[in-house]
Amino acid sequence: QVQLVQSGAEVKKPGASVKVSCKTSGYTFTDYYMNWVRQAPGQGLEWVGWINPNSGGPNYAQKFQGRVTMTRDTSISTAYMEVSRLRSDDTAVYYCARGSLYSSSIVNYWGQGTLVTVSS
Amino acid sequence: DIQMTQSPSTLSASVGDRVTITCRASQSISGWLAWYQQTPGKAPKLLIYKASSLESGVPSRFGGSGSGTEFTLTISSLQPDDFATYYCQQYNSFPLTFGGGTKVEIK
Numbered sequence: 001q002v003q004l005v006q007s008g009a010e011v012k013k014p015g016a017s018v019k020v021s022c023k024t025s026g027y028t029f030t031d032y033y034m035n036w037v038r039q040a041p042g043q044g045l046e047w048v049g050w051i052n053p054n055s056g057g058p059n060y061a062q063k064f065q066g067r068v069t070m071t072r073d074t075s076i077s078t079a080y081m082e083v084s085r086l087r088s089d090d091t092a093v094y095y096c097a098r099g100s101l102y103s104s105s106i107v108n109y110w111g112q113g114t115l116v117t118v119s120s
Numbered sequence: 121d122i123q124m125t126q127s128p129s130t131l132s133a134s135v136g137d138r139v140t141i142t143c144r145a146s147q148s149i150s151g152w153l154a155w156y157q158q159t160p161g162k163a164p165k166l167l168i169y170k171a172s173s174l175e176s177g178v179p180s181r182f183g184g185s186g187s188g189t190e191f192t193l194t195i196s197s198l199q200p201d202d203f204a205t206y207y208c209q210q211y212n213s214f215p216l217t218f219g220g221g222t223k224v225e226i227k
Contacts, residue, residue: 025153035216043175043220044207044219044221045164045209045218045221046214046218047216047217047218059214061215061216062121062215063215077177080140094161097163097218099165100169102169102170102173103152103169103211105211105216106154106166106169106209106211107156107166108166108175109162110163110164112163113163
């Protein structure tokens, strides 16, 4: 069965960076785009971007351009998202979210989420 | 960016009720709309894609309709598992954007 297992919760200071991993299994990693979606506490969903696991080419929401880097390691079927210059409003649960057969832009498999807390 | 506006933000209903949630896009997105259900502490779950196509395994009491700028999610007979927050998402253009959510509460 398809599984996306994310790295554990992180606490970071403002200005620091965080790198979240998403290890996948149960499907061919290079066949499906990987989205990253975040959710601030008590808030809605926000798309951060996606990565084409075949080419490694990313597509970031303009809001995150210059602060987010998405990469992947096909040898271990793992996607990564790094956020730099963290601010308090980056505190959120970050989900990796696999694109579906219908469209890479809709998700039918999600990781369990990684809580990133930014606090001085 | 395309803005997605859901209404209502909160809805109180009883088991067995028919429930309708509306999602409006700030510009036409054709039929490129998905609906998700999220319960507290869990990741969202895909219910509907392309405005009206039911995801495999999703009960048939869930239905979606609409095109252009106005869409609806209908639950024909609310069940205990359906008390959750529902989000619409457009995938017509980047950045992908979500509605603010509709929380369905027990009346």
